[in-house]
Amino acid sequence: MTSEDRVPGGTPGVDVPDRRGRTGLDRAGLDLTGNPRVRVREVELLSSSWYVLRRTRFDYRRSDGSWSVEERETYDRGNGATVLLYDAERATVLLTRQFRYPVYVNGHPDGMLLETAAGLLDDDDPETAIRREAAEETGYGIGEVRHVFDVYMSPGSVTERVHFFAAPYGSESRTGEGGGLAGDGEDIEVVELPFEKALEMVGTGEIADAKTIMLLQWAALSGPFARPTGK
Template sequence: MTLGIDVPDARGRTGLDQVGRDLRGNPDVVVRDVELVATAWHVLRRTTFDYRHRDGRWTREQRETYDRGDGATILLYNTARRTVLLSRQFRYPAYVNGHPDGMLIETAAGLLDDDDPASAIRREASEELGVAVGALEPVFAVWMSPGSVTERLHFYAAPYTGADRVGPGGGVAGEGEDIEVVELGFDEALAMIGDGRIADAKTVMLLQWAALKGIMNRLV
């Protein structure tokens, strides 16, 4: 009996070794086996598959995939004040891999869990930044680290005003979150990309998207 396969894991899941076995969309990929390597809050799998190369050769390959579910993120901007609303929080993976203190400045973001992307990002903006988000603008949905992580991240943008800041933010204490709300001038935020003070990929992408689209020139 194995947790996550025939015995429910900590999140009540079974059959976690079945994901990917029924893939049929690519005739050059034939999944042979899926092993459950680890299951805690998220899932690590090792998949064995046959792959047909462009020259016709078949080889047997293995890949490990980290499945944490899909997520969503949002850039909140104020055109009248030319500001953006971001967060600062400790990120251990960045800290252990060379970031000086692990404190990253980011757009609000989180996993979808059982919500659709729009509902999830409204939840996260409220929890992290204390903002009640109005109309959402979908930006794009992308795979951030497709070599090993299955997550697809849904990007949004939305305006905010002082009246929309209805709570303190800070995250959910029960989940170990300790998030500082950071309001920055848009031009300063762009400069912080250049000097490395903003080094989070989703945040860089949304800020550069906003610059390309001329977001701060919009009438809201």
């Protein structure tokens, strides 16, 4: 919590609303009872500038029966959803390319990442959210969607759970230009690739986004591009 985040008479996100109108952010986890080996002691709100960073102290009963006091920082950006858009007849997939500063500052050559369409749930259920994100980012409305799996992407520090989907697309489902929302700072390129080419790009490192790799591998193993058993 920086000095500019504090206001007279309270702490944003704790006892007075932060910039997103939230309070009680220091209470998360205090009521957890699902694991008798864990007793949450204290939750400290470190930042709620947009997403939420917390430091939590808890007692943990180790495998030998002894108790230790542990401390973890968790980053809470909400949960998300992603979808692989595919055309089984033409054997293509529809991806997006956009600049991602975190990967740029951590070794990616230019930060321009090829990805499946994705976004945060906000206040929507996962299927509603991914329909919204697909339309905003790619310009395609999607019909029936298939739920594939739900994954914790970085469980050591990030709370986010991502809901994975797949859905067919075609020229008849084009509803707009896509490209994301300029008001949110998005500048997204829509990229159509042959499915086999996309798989090759995983091997060459041209596709380096985890959710995209997972959905492409699923599509090859048991999804729309899976080869019949024994062939």
